[in-house]
Amino acid sequence: MVRRGVVTMAAILLLSVILTVGPAGWIFAEENMPVTCYKDGSRIGTVTVFDWRTAAVTCNTTLYDCRGACIGCFHDFDYVDNVCIDMNGREFLR
Secondary structure, eight states: OHHHHHHHHHHHHHHHHHHHHHHHHHHSOSSOEEEEEEETTEEEEEEEESSGGGHHHHHHHHOGGGTTOOEEEEEOTTSSSEEEEOTTOOEEEO
């Protein structure tokens, strides 16, 4: 009886750790990620982000030459091409 309680408690603790830590790891990069900023097909510069969803916003707020028209692209090892994000948050391959 005591043994079953210990196993149940361990399972509950493990589940709570997975639910608490897991989503944060899926949403945010564990370290900074370089993003290349493009405007009209031309490379404008590179910025660093911690959350890939902010790639275009970071490009446009950091680099003056973007003037709100840049997309942010980063290398994703799941694809051959770079993944790009526009100011509306839409993802596409470049």
